[in-house]
Amino acid sequence: MARMYSKVFYNNGIIDSKDANLSIASSAVLYGLSVYTVFPVSLGDNGELLIFRLEDHYQRLINSAKIIGIDTFASEWTFKKFKKVAVNLINVNDIKRDVYVRATVHVDEELAGTKSRGLCTNLSIFIYDANPILSKKGSRLKTSVWRRIPDFAIPSRAKVNGAYVNSVLAKQDAIDSGYDDCIFLDIQGHVCELSAANIFLVRNGALITPDANSDLLEGINRSTVLQLAKEDLKMQIVQRSVDLTELYVADEVFASGTSVNIAPVLEIDARGISDGKIGPITKKLQQIHQDLRHGKYKNSRGWLTKLEIKVTCTRTLPNPPTHPLSTP
Numbered sequence: 227m228a229r230m231y232s233k234v235f236y237n238n239g240i241i242d243s244k245d246a247n248l249s250i251a252s253s254a255v256l257y258g259l260s261v262y263t264v265f266p267v268s269l270g271d272n273g274e275l276l277i278f279r280l281e282d283h284y285q286r287l288i289n290s291a292k293i294i295g296i297d298t299f300a301s302e303w304t305f306k307k308f309k310k311v312a313v314n315l316i317n318v319n320d321i322k323r324d325v326y327v328r329a330t331v332h333v334d335e336e337l338a339g340t341k342s343r344g345l346c347t348n349l350s351i352f353i354y355d356a357n358p359i360l361s362k363k364g365s366r367l368k369t370s371v372w373r374r375i376p377d378f379a380i381p382s383r384a385k386v387n388g389a390y391v392n393s394v395l396a397k398q399d400a401i402d403s404g405y406d407d408c409i410f411l412d413i414q415g416h417v418c419e420l421s422a423a424n425i426f427l428v429r430n431g432a433l434i435t436p437d438a439n440s441d442l443l444e445g446i447n448r449s450t451v452l453q454l455a456k457e458d459l460k461m462q463i464v465q466r467s468v469d470l471t472e473l474y475v476a477d478e479v480f481a482s483g484t485s486v487n488i489a490p491v492l493e494i495d496a497r498g499i500s501d502g503k504i505g506p507i508t509k510k511l512q513q514i515h516q517d518l519r520h521g522k523y524k525n526s527r528g529w530l531t532k533l534e535i536k537v538t539c540t541r542t543l544p545n546p547p548t549h550p551l552s553t554p
């Protein structure tokens with residue numbers, strides 16, 4: 227369970243979360259017609275707050291909207307304006323720990339029918355405590371009975387709310403079977419990703435991950451891991467289609483994502499991976515990723531947006547409602 231902070235951005239202003247109400251007749255509610263992203267904000271050693279890869283998150287939001295045909299958002303929201311609003315909201319909520327920020331573009335028009343173009347949109351942003359959904363010590367995964375929605379049905383490249391029913395089905399199936407999360411296969415039976423994270427394997431010294439044409443979300447941490455492994459760990463990186471059984475015999479398997487960080491995988495379908503211990507490459511990447519987000523890594527590649535430390539009188543947040551926000 228994560229705590230949601232009380233101030234949110236909605237209807238072009240910062241308001242109390244209880245006042246942010248989306249119409250039950252909006253396309254967002256009726257058809258799941260919203261696109262979103264979640265980015266982390268981390269607390270550095272000197273009390274500064276650091277946003278990780280904000281512009282990439284903004285760009286993915288724009289791309290998701292474009293794929294779905296939500297055409298008003300990009301013209302209304304430049305990166306500059308988006309950043310200003312996000313930073314303001316973080317400041318207003320007086321954040322003193324690692325948090326996640328969820329920004330969603332809702333199609334907010336009532337009874338518009340099953341279409342996406344030319345409709346009003348509404349950007350909402352809210353903040354909640356960053357409690358990763360997979361353990362940093364290792365997880366057990368189950369291949370899902372549910373297949374990943376193909377690009378020609380609902381594209382995984384677009385982070386669209388309605389499509390997450392697919393993730394919910396697969397994750398719940400994994401939990402019901404006593405596992406921590408699922409592995410999605412595509413309709414040909416190749417490996418895609420987890421319910422809300424990308425997947426990697428290490429074999430014979432190479433880092434392998436399903437390619438971007440494998441019906442997956444192009445994760446921002448996926449590209450981070452690929453770049454770090456190539457440039458800093460000098461590893462061979464391979465993006466190609468992956469068979470499920472390659473995971474079974476891999477030296478190491480791990481997942482990446484905003485809500486999991488770098489999460490070691492120690493068991494898949496009742497088969498142990500890397501003798502049930504976190505592998506050396508996973509461990510290294512886990513540490514680099516953690517240091518990077520907190521401003522402690524030697525080369526942050528311009529990926530961090532540092533917020534000025536505010537001098538405010540300390541006040542305690544009114545106890546906000548607690549929601550089960552372990553959501554990706």
Ligand code: PMP
Nearest residue numbers: 422423424443445446447483484
């Ligand atoms: N795949 C899916 C389906 C996801 O929901 C997420 C989380 N956004 C990811 C992968 C990882 O993406 P990112 O690294 O950008 O958080």
